[in-house]
Amino acid sequence: MSEGKGREAFPSVLRLSFSPVVLLPEVLRYGVVDSTNRLAREIREDGRVFWAEMQTAGRGRRGTRWESAPSLGLWFSVSLFGPAEGLMQIGALSVYRVLCAEGFAARMKWPNDVYVEGKKICGVLVEHRRGWNALGIGVNVNHTVEDFPPELREHATSLRRISGRAWDRTRLLEGILQDLDLRLKEWREGALSTLMDEWVAALGLVGKTVRIGGAEGVVVSVEGDGTLVLRTERGTQRIPMPFLE
Ligand code: BTN
Numbered sequence: 467m468s469e470g471k472g473r474e475a476f477p478s479v480l481r482l483s484f485s486p487v488v489l490l491p492e493v494l495r496y497g498v499v500d501s502t503n504r505l506a507r508e509i510r511e512d513g514r515v516f517w518a519e520m521q522t523a524g525r526g527r528r529g530t531r532w533e534s535a536p537s538l539g540l541w542f543s544v545s546l547f548g549p550a551e552g553l554m555q556i557g558a559l560s561v562y563r564v565l566c567a568e569g570f571a572a573r574m575k576w577p578n579d580v581y582v583e584g585k586k587i588c589g590v591l592v593e594h595r596r597g598w599n600a601l602g603i604g605v606n607v608n609h610t611v612e613d614f615p616p617e618l619r620e621h622a623t624s625l626r627r628i629s630g631r632a633w634d635r636t637r638l639l640e641g642i643l644q645d646l647d648l649r650l651k652e653w654r655e656g657a658l659s660t661l662m663d664e665w666v667a668a669l670g671l672v673g674k675t676v677r678i679g680g681a682e683g684v685v686v687s688v689e690g691d692g693t694l695v696l697r698t699e700r701g702t703q704r705i706p707m708p709f710l711e
Pocket residue numbers: 500501502503504521523524525526527530532534540541542543579588589590591602603604605
């Protein structure tokens with residue numbers, strides 16, 4: 467089986483157990499790929515989900531590498547036509563909600579990570595090119611501590627590390643996709659500001675003191691585009707969302 471950039475083996479199909487509105491009902495499931503975001507960027511099919519057991523060049527934000535160990539996590543991307551605004555927050559919100567529903571004390575961390583017990587459990591990367599988006603989501607699921615490289619063990623966690631048991635990744639993926647599909651439907655219907663209100667509420671930052679990018683102050687509000695508005699000793703300061711690709 468030849469695998470890698472553009473040479474991945476033919477995918478199998480996971481048919482979703484619910485009827486999606488925006489997503490396509492057949493998820494393409496690959497063995498080894500370089501990056502599901504690369505697939506979603508290149509095979510442009512609105513609503514198509516690309517899921518891989520393993521990524522050899524998983525992409526994180528700001529050009530970082532995303533550790534995508536074989537068969538331990540959920541590494542998937544959705545190809546979507548339209549503007550990029552709000553997609554990253556929508557992706558993070560769906561994972562956050564599903565983890566909360568499964569009993570985890572999940573937290574959203576500005577701008578778009580999901581944390582449990584002070585460690586990162588999920589990252590979201592949106593790449594936008596000429597009207598098309600790759601919404602990529604990585605969730606650490608069945609990793610033990612030893613499954614993470616030593617330098618990540620302090621900073622990353624998994625559902626298994628927290629709960630002490632293994633999780634059915636297909637069931638989890640379906641839960642996340644079901645929530646995502648509902649949100650994407652709202653997004654397509656123009657309900658972006660409602661979705662952003664939900665995201666701001668989930669962030670839970672308003673009224674908290676934060677230190678960020680050299681500034682320290684109380685968060686007065688989070689604007690629709692993700693900008694943090696702080697009350698600092700030197701007056702009001704606005705911290706824009708960092709560059710996210
Ligand atoms: C981050 O840096 O927090 C974002 C990580 C995003 C990782 C996911 S895994 C599935 C998809 N494919 C990629 O190459 N990256 C995203």
